Amino acid sequence: MRQFVLFFPLLALVVISLAGTATVEAATGLNPPVKLVWHYYKVTNTCDDAETYIRHQVEKFYRNDSSIAPKLLRLLYSDCMVNGCDASVLLQGPNSERTAPQNRGLGGFVIIDKIKKVLETRCPGVVSCADILNLATRDAVHMAGAPSYPVFTGRRDGGVLNADAVDLPSPSISVEESLAYFKSKGLDVLDMTTLLGAHSMGKTHCSHIVNRLYNFKNTGKPDPTMNTTLVSELRTRCPPRTKKGQTDPLVYLNPDSGSSNRFSNSYYSRVLSHNAVLGVDQQLIYNDDSLEITQEFDASFEDFRKSFALAMSRMGSINVLTGKAGEIRRDCRVTNANYGA
Numbered sequence: 001m002r003q004f005v006l007f008f009p010l011l012a013l014v015v016i017s018l019a020g021t022a023t024v025e026a027a028t029g030l031n032p033p034v035k036l037v038w039h040y041y042k043v044t045n046t047c048d049d050a051e052t053y054i055r056h057q058v059e060k061f062y063r064n065d066s067s068i069a070p071k072l073l074r075l076l077y078s079d080c081m082v083n084g085c086d087a088s089v090l091l092q093g094p095n096s097e098r099t100a101p102q103n104r105g106l107g108g109f110v111i112i113d114k115i116k117k118v119l120e121t122r123c124p125g126v127v128s129c130a131d132i133l134n135l136a137t138r139d140a141v142h143m144a145g146a147p148s149y150p151v152f153t154g155r156r157d158g159g160v161l162n163a164d165a166v167d168l169p170s171p172s173i174s175v176e177e178s179l180a181y182f183k184s185k186g187l188d189v190l191d192m193t194t195l196l197g198a199h200s201m202g203k204t205h206c207s208h209i210v211n212r213l214y215n216f217k218n219t220g221k222p223d224p225t226m227n228t229t230l231v232s233e234l235r236t237r238c239p240p241r242t243k244k245g246q247t248d249p250l251v252y253l254n255p256d257s258g259s260s261n262r263f264s265n266s267y268y269s270r271v272l273s274h275n276a277v278l279g280v281d282q283q284l285i286y287n288d289d290s291l292e293i294t295q296e297f298d299a300s301f302e303d304f305r306k307s308f309a310l311a312m313s314r315m316g317s318i319n320v321l322t323g324k325a326g327e328i329r330r331d332c333r334v335t336n337a338n339y340g341a
Contacts, residue, residue, distance in 0.1 A: 024289045026190035030314055035322040036152030040131075047123030051135055057115045058139040066261040069144040070202030070253075071107035072137040077195070077315070078103055079133060081185055082166050084319025086158030087129035090332045093160060100166035105205060105250075109333075111136060116332045129332035130155035134316045144201060145263035149309030151316060156326035159335055171208045175283035175290060185318055187311075193293040194311040197304060199281055200267035201257055203250040206238030212279055214240050225282050227274045234277070253277050268298035 041047040061068050079089040082097065089097045090112060098106060112132055119127045131153045142148040169181050182192040212223040213235050222231045237251050252258050254277070256266040267281070271294055276282035284290040297304040330339045 024190060024292060026188050027314070029310075030152075030317050031186050034152070034317065035154070035320055036317060037154045038150065038152055040153035041123075041127060047119070047126045050119060050123060050127050050131075053118055053122060054115055054132060054135045055139045057118060058111070058136050059143065061111050061114075062140055062143045066144065067202070068108060068111055069140040069261050069263070070198070072111065072133070072140045073198045074202065075106055075108040075112075076133055076137045077198070078106060078166075078168060079130075080315050080318045081168060083158065083161050084321070085130050085134060085155055085316055086319070086321050086326060087133055087155075087329070087332060088158045088161040090129055090133070091160055091335065092333045095163050097161040097163060097166055100163035100168075102166050102168040112332055116329075120330065125328055125330060128155050128157050128326075128328050130157050130320070132332070138312070141198075141263055144261055147305045147309045149312055152313065154320075154322050156321040156323075157329045157332075157335075158321055158326050169280075171204070172211060172279040173283075175280075175287040178280055178283065179287065179290075185315075187314060187318075189287070189289045190293060190307060191311045191314055193284060193290045193297070194304070194307045195315060196281055196284065197265070197267050197297065197308065199253040199276075199278065200264050201261045202253050204253050204278060205248045205250060206234075207241065207248045209234065209251070209277055209279070210238055210241050213238060223279065223282075225274055226276075230275050230277075251277065253281075265297050265301040265304045268294050268304070272298055 037043055039051070041050040058068070075089065076085075079085055079087060082089070089103070089106070090109065091097065093099070097103065098109075112129065115132050115136060116127075116129060119132070131151075134151050134155070135153070138149060138151050167181075169177065173181075178196075179189055179192055182188070182195075187195075211217075212226055213231055214220075214222065216223040222228075233255075234251060237249055241248075254264075254267050254270065256270065257264060267276075270276050271281055271284050274282065276284075284294050293307075297307070327336050329336055
């Protein structure tokens, strides 16, 4: 059984034992230097109840729409994995980060804007949009069944990033390409395999999988790694793309979860049975380490939950701005220089 560390040391690297004889080398803590603080706003006495205010708003939204969990997860991923967790993805503009093709269909902005307005009435100019996004995501996925993992805070908000700077990869890349991308962000194979498990919830556009259904690698045939029953089911929802301006329907990333948007380890069962919807997910079985981790998480939901807690904390610490870097936006949609303009 994998041995998980339940605390968060500043620097640690261990060989994690899996069920059986295989081992996977993976970090057990945040990458140094760790710039964030546990309960920053309470420690600094600047907004003692910031996390309570955020949680209350998330609970109100979640009761009406459980899809905010996968929406916020994707929004946070799209922010942290591009230029670091600086809330740049929240900025509006004709060529802003959120307009990039990879970010089509991003949701959750309304929730963050609402939370920011509440906090500005209670603690004006104190709580960053970057911290709000990290905390709100944690609270939403916890309501969906994930652990309430620790979110270190003290982030500041970054400036505008143009759409062409977005380097989020295609959902059809190989496991080697996926791992190289995660490693370029300071994450490892355990982080990658764990964070892809967020696909246990949410939806994707048919355009992201149509190649797997009809013309995989220009063969004129479906992806041979995809269960034929799943191919047939998805073809009823995703017709071939033959016309310009054709609609692009949404399908569930994990049909086992569907509209319930529950956080579970069934994603890993689907990967092992060749029932993953996205190509990048199915690829997990073609790397020895990610395969071992997938098998472990399929066997133990609790192991997945523990690893998810650490992986989210590690992703949430990528290239954060602290101290006097960046700013605390008054409105998450615009930089302070454009506030009120």
